[in-house]
């Protein structure tokens with residue numbers, strides 16, 4: 001196991017390339033199961049979650065080849081079940097359920113467990129599959145789905161916290177091969193859903209409305225192989241943008257799509273940072289002073305839950321009180337107690353964290369609990385005085401490609417060390 005040793009207090013400057021989006025590539029890789037023909041996916045980030053998805057596809061019988069940032073998958077002969085112990089370990093892999101059901105009319109997938117950010121049920125995924133005609137049973141921790149025929153229908157997929165991203169992806173994928181027309185109401189509007197729809201369309205699927213709350217899928221008899229380039233990762237971009245403001249530096253994001261994380265850029269500007277677009281490049285520069293801002297996480301196009309922890313670190317540096325309210329996942333405040341170890345003054349009140357900002361953080365050993373909390377701890381280490389040791393950074397490697405390397409190129413003093 002590795003830790004990241006961060007020596008703080010240096011403003012970061014320079015240019016950073018933004019990698020392909022983890023949360024787009026995972027359902028896209030799952031979608032390759034919908035055809036027996038080869039699919040070529042480009043701009044695939046080198047992440048442990050992606051490697052894991054590759055192993056899951058291989059365990060089902062697909063041939064998976066990873067070369068640089070290109071992954072080729074051919075799911076010639078596949079089975080509806082495989083090494084599902086793997087599925088249990090990565091929640092994102094639940095999105096193989098839809099493609100397996102669509103192509104084979106049967107699937108057996110381990111129920112993903114809860115995780116530190118909340119209970120994370122899949123009732124809405126199952127509601128959608130049932131609406132298409134699948135018979136679902138839960139047996140020994142597995143979801144078993146079977147359908148003689150899948151038939152398109154109208155369905156409402158909104159839940160207590162709004163739409164579901166992977167639930168929408170799962171149902172969309174199953175519906176591509178259903179008979180007739182499926183209409184998903186209260187569909188997730190995230191850019192990752194639009195990217196998946198582009199890939200499915202390139203495979204021959206008929207999808208309209210992706211990116212809006214109503215997605216219409218007209219089923220086809222079969223899909224064919226396709227090539228696709230994954231969108232840039234809006235959360236990685238948001239993380240570096242926040243890092244620029246937090247370290248009082250200036251970072252240019254290469255290849256980012258500002259229209260995909262407007263809500264974050266807007267809050268950064270409200271907090272006093274400068275955002276400049278010039279010739280396709282996006283530069284985030286710390287302003288003269290940092291102001292506290294209130295943030296509420298929401299489904300897209302609202303402020304993303306995946307950038308809440310990072311934004312909280314920025315707010316520890318703004319003199320005054322800011323309130324960050326988490327509306328997507330009920331326990332996504334695991335980073336708060338670790339930030340307190342660095343000297344941050346944060347109290348949790350129900351779904352909100354009240355940050356009294358303006359204190360100088362000072363380095364300490366901290367423990368990463370999930371992917372985005374880890375990113376937040378690294379940013380905190382970069383602004384803290386002295387040395388911060390972020391333990392268990394395997395969480396970070398799940399979702400940030402070469403983060404230590406990218407930070408070093410911006411001038412950060414970060415070192416990956418073997419945990420003692």
Ligand code: EPU
Pocket residue numbers: 023024026091092118119120121122123124125126159160161162163164165166167188305306328329330371372399
């Ligand atoms: N929900 C239900 N029932 C369901 C599904 C979801 O009640 O059947 C609830 C969840 O408990 C949550 C809300 O709906 O309160 C939204 O969850 P959603 O299903 O949208 O989350 P997800 O699809 O499982 C993806 C990302 C997450 C990201 C969320 C929200 C992937 C692999 N994961 O998860 O990414 O936080 O959407 O945007 O795409 C991360 O990258 O660090 C990460 C956690």
